[in-house]
Amino acid sequence: MIDLLPVLVPLPVLLPLLGAGLALVLSKHSRAQNIVSILILSAVMIISLIMLFGVDAHGPQVVAIGGWEPPAGIVLVADRLSSLMLVVSSLVTLCVLIYALSQDANDDSDETPISVFNPSYLVLCAGVANAFLAGDLFNLYVGFEMFLVASYVLLTLGATAERIRAGVTYVVVSLVSSIIFLAAIGVIYSATGTVNMAQLSERLSELPPDVQMILHVLLLIGFGIKAAIFPLSFWLPDSYPTAPAPVTAVFAGLLTKVGIYAIIRTETLLFSESSLRVPLLIAAALTMVVGILGAIAQSEIKRIVSFTLVSHIGYMLFGVALGTTVGLAAAIYYTVHHIIVQTALFLAIGMVEMRGGSTSTRSLGGLMVLSPALSIIFFIPALNLSGIPPFSGFIGKVGLFAAGFSDHDWLAVSLIVAGTVTSLLTLYVIGRTFNLAFWRDPADAEEPNDELVAEFAERKKAKLAGKPWKSQIGVPGSMFAATTVVVIASIVLTVFAAPLWGMANRAAENLQSPVGYVSDVLGGDGS
Amino acid sequence: MTVPFIMVLAMGFLFACGIYLMLERSLTRVLLGFILLGNGVNLLIILTAGRGVPPLTDGKNLSTEGMSDPLPQALILTAIVITFAVTAFLLAMIYRSWRLVRADSLQDDTADLRVAITKMIDSEAEASTDYDDTEFGDEAESPITGAIDLDDDGKPHEREDGEVSTDRAKSGAGKARTGTTSANKDGRGSEGTETEEKK
Numbered sequence: 134m135i136d137l138l139p140v141l142v143p144l145p146v147l148l149p150l151l152g153a154g155l156a157l158v159l160s161k162h163s164r165a166q167n168i169v170s171i172l173i174l175s176a177v178m179i180i181s182l183i184m185l186f187g188v189d190a191h192g193p194q195v196v197a198i199g200g201w202e203p204p205a206g207i208v209l210v211a212d213r214l215s216s217l218m219l220v221v222s223s224l225v226t227l228c229v230l231i232y233a234l235s236q237d238a239n240d241d242s243d244e245t246p247i248s249v250f251n252p253s254y255l256v257l258c259a260g261v262a263n264a265f266l267a268g269d270l271f272n273l274y275v276g277f278e279m280f281l282v283a284s285y286v287l288l289t290l291g292a293t294a295e296r297i298r299a300g301v302t303y304v305v306v307s308l309v310s311s312i313i314f315l316a317a318i319g320v321i322y323s324a325t326g327t328v329n330m331a332q333l334s335e336r337l338s339e340l341p342p343d344v345q346m347i348l349h350v351l352l353l354i355g356f357g358i359k360a361a362i363f364p365l366s367f368w369l370p371d372s373y374p375t376a377p378a379p380v381t382a383v384f385a386g387l388l389t390k391v392g393i394y395a396i397i398r399t400e401t402l403l404f405s406e407s408s409l410r411v412p413l414l415i416a417a418a419l420t421m422v423v424g425i426l427g428a429i430a431q432s433e434i435k436r437i438v439s440f441t442l443v444s445h446i447g448y449m450l451f452g453v454a455l456g457t458t459v460g461l462a463a464a465i466y467y468t469v470h471h472i473i474v475q476t477a478l479f480l481a482i483g484m485v486e487m488r489g490g491s492t493s494t495r496s497l498g499g500l501m502v503l504s505p506a507l508s509i510i511f512f513i514p515a516l517n518l519s520g521i522p523p524f525s526g527f528i529g530k531v532g533l534f535a536a537g538f539s540d541h542d543w544l545a546v547s548l549i550v551a552g553t554v555t556s557l558l559t560l561y562v563i564g565r566t567f568n569l570a571f572w573r574d575p576a577d578a579e580e581p582n583d584e585l586v587a588e589f590a591e592r593k594k595a596k597l598a599g600k601p602w603k604s605q606i607g608v609p610g611s612m613f614a615a616t617t618v619v620v621i622a623s624i625v626l627t628v629f630a631a632p633l634w635g636m637a638n639r640a641a642e643n644l645q646s647p648v649g650y651v652s653d654v655l656g657g658d659g660s
Numbered sequence: 661m662t663v664p665f666i667m668v669l670a671m672g673f674l675f676a677c678g679i680y681l682m683l684e685r686s687l688t689r690v691l692l693g694f695i696l697l698g699n700g701v702n703l704l705i706i707l708t709a710g711r712g713v714p715p716l717t718d719g720k721n722l723s724t725e726g727m728s729d730p731l732p733q734a735l736i737l738t739a740i741v742i743t744f745a746v747t748a749f750l751l752a753m754i755y756r757s758w759r760l761v762r763a764d765s766l767q768d769d770t771a772d773l774r775v776a777i778t779k780m781i782d783s784e785a786e787a788s789t790d791y792d793d794t795e796f797g798d799e800a801e802s803p804i805t806g807a808i809d810l811d812d813d814g815k816p817h818e819r820e821d822g823e824v825s826t827d828r829a830k831s832g833a834g835k836a837r838t839g840t841t842s843a844n845k846d847g848r849g850s851e852g853t854e855t856e857e858k859k
Contacts, residue, residue, distance in 0.1 A: 271735055278742050285749055294760040298767040300753060301687065308694055308746060309682070315701045315739055322732065323708035371769055430775055 138187045142196045142211045145177050145262035153255035160248035167234050170251045178223040185216040193653045204329035208268035213640035215265040221469050225386050225476045226258045228615045233379035235611035257283035264391050270328040281307050287380045295375050303372035314355035331654035334647045338406040349404045360392025363420040366443045374435035378483025385442050386476035393449045401644040413454035421447030421555040428562045434492040461641035463532030470525040477514040477619040488607040496582045498575030499589040508571050519560035525626035674700030685765045687754045698743035705736045
């Protein structure tokens with residue numbers, strides 16, 4: 134079992150890449166292509182689960198690619214944090230894939246050419262896994278580029294005017310962030326002579342504080358754009374909503390969190406000595422408040438949820454910026470929660486769009502009566518997002534606030550106030566959305582949708598006459614099933630909150646002592 | 661490690677030009693800016709290797725004295741390939757954008773504009789509802805339905821009574837609220853036809 138673990142570590146990167154190649158070869162046979170993609174991602178999920186339990190029991194696994202021992206060669210490192218992120222990301226990517234494929238199968242319009250979708254999607258998964266496992270800074274960059282280039286393709290699928298417009302902003306902003314990251318790597322290399330993260334952890338702390346600060350800020354700006362931290366978040370609500378629903382779901386769920394993951398690594402492993410606590414806390418507060426204020430102004434559900442996504446990135450940054458073990462543990466738990474909930478919400482919104490013909494709160498209405506199952510599937514993650522008690526959003530926020538209080542600092546306490554206000558405003562936004570799109574009579578909408586109005590009237594008539602009327606979900610069963618799985622996963626986060634919190638806590642403890650990571654990677658000579 | 665000053669200067673120049681070009685609205689300039697920026701970063705990485713002889717030995721003397729650092733050269737290869745691929749993608753996207761909208765510039769986000777316009781109309785509509793039945797009703801309403809006309813000459817567009825009454829008839833109940841939506845619909849309708857023409 135222990136011998137097997139190092140073999141598993143590179144597989145979450147290798148298998149999807151292999152699958153992408155196979156899917157390209159099979160591009161004429163969409164059925165075979167789909168089977169390959171689903172099998173590959175299921176395998177990745179099982180491997181990630183085994184890795185998580187293995188790593189938790191036997192400590193971090195380090196694999197030197199091609200037998201080049203660190204620090205000379207490329208290393209993949211699977212510790213608790215990266216395996217946990219891998220498990221969540223593989224679950225989400227698998228569910229979104231199933232959702233996307235069943236949507237495609239039922240979509241008559243050729244807006245999403247399936248032969249391009251599968252390979253790019255698998256490359257995206259490989260890139261995300263590579264970023265989580267990367268043990269050196271340049272490999273992290275390569276992971277970022279892999280999923281970014283795949284995301285460019287996915288975001289502009291079908292190349293309609295609207296998507297190209299959004300794609301241009303997204304691609305250019307991402308390129309700028311990549312270039313800043315790459316420049317940071319160049320400068321760090323010339324300052325320290327290595328890109329291996331374990332070795333960097335030792336050497337960076339020997340640099341003069343001002344040089345450290347420059348390198349630190351440079352890296353954080355690069356990652357901050359990816360993670361959509363205010364004031365670097367402007368691009369996100371502009372570009373995400375135009376993509377196809379499953380693509381938006383996986384982007385919103387995963388890609389920003391990869392940025393957060395990179396920030397966690399930067400703060401704990403690379404720059405544990407130089408602290409940017411105050412600016413990061415302020416950025417976290419602004420991200421929360423400005424993001425949610427943006428959401429209030431919107432009328433498209435996709436845009437509303439994109440703005441809340443930006444806003445809730447602030448919570449994770451809050452935990453990371455605190456820098457304590459409790460804060461990090463809460464940030465990790467919150468990240469896991471947010472990946473799942475955000476994906477579930479976007480998948481549900483995709484079905485709302487299919488059922489109601491649009492995602493604008495100006496034209497939707499009556500979905501609660503017309504499609505109760507869909508409403509519930511939307512309502513659970515929506516409540517979860519705003520942090521209503523039984524759900525994981527509440528647990529994560531309580532953890533964060535507790536970590537903030539234990540800091541005995543006015544800034545941390547004002548962050549708690551900002552977090553509470555944001556949470557209440559999220560509830561307001563979600564409540565208003567639900568009220569408009571699900572509760573009211575569709576005829577009351579500003580721009581009523583004739584089909585919904587007719588259906589609603591029919592339903593009313595049937596009810597008055599006492600006739601049975603069967604509500605229709607109006608979307609393919611497998612799409613609904615995939616979304617349900619993600620929603621159930623979000624509930625599982627509540628049911629198994631204690632073990633998960635324990636795992637997050639242990640991961641945070643590992644992060645707090647970079648010496649352990651260094652000695653694991655460099656083979657004992659770390660301390 | 662010594663670095664030739666002229667190369668550092670060239671790197672700075674590439675960065676400066678690249679950033680300047682990327683701030684433009686024209687997509688081709690953004691692309692050129694990205695190419696310059698990418699080359700600037702590549703130059704930065706290659707400069708970290710320092711000047712020296714190629715890292716080759718004759719097999720007997722294994723001293724690394726005077727050699728340049730080979731790792732940045734390995735890194736830069738990856739970076740060049742990535743920059744190249746992304747440039748190709750950007751170029752394809754810009755071409756597609758040109759095909760679709762016949763303009764080499766970044767388009768405005770219609771959803772953004774809609775939110776901005778809606779807020780403006782809504783606030784004006786709410787202000788005018790109370791006066792709807794008075795003689796000021798017509799005057800209060802005209803800026804709403806004719807919001808765009810205002811910009812032409814900078815002063816309120818004068819409306820004849822007949823025009824307003826047809827507007828009213830269109831909006832049905834004669835409330836400012838419904839008037840707003842009809843104006844909104846019109847705005848949307850014209851947008852729709854525009855995009856159709858573009859296609």
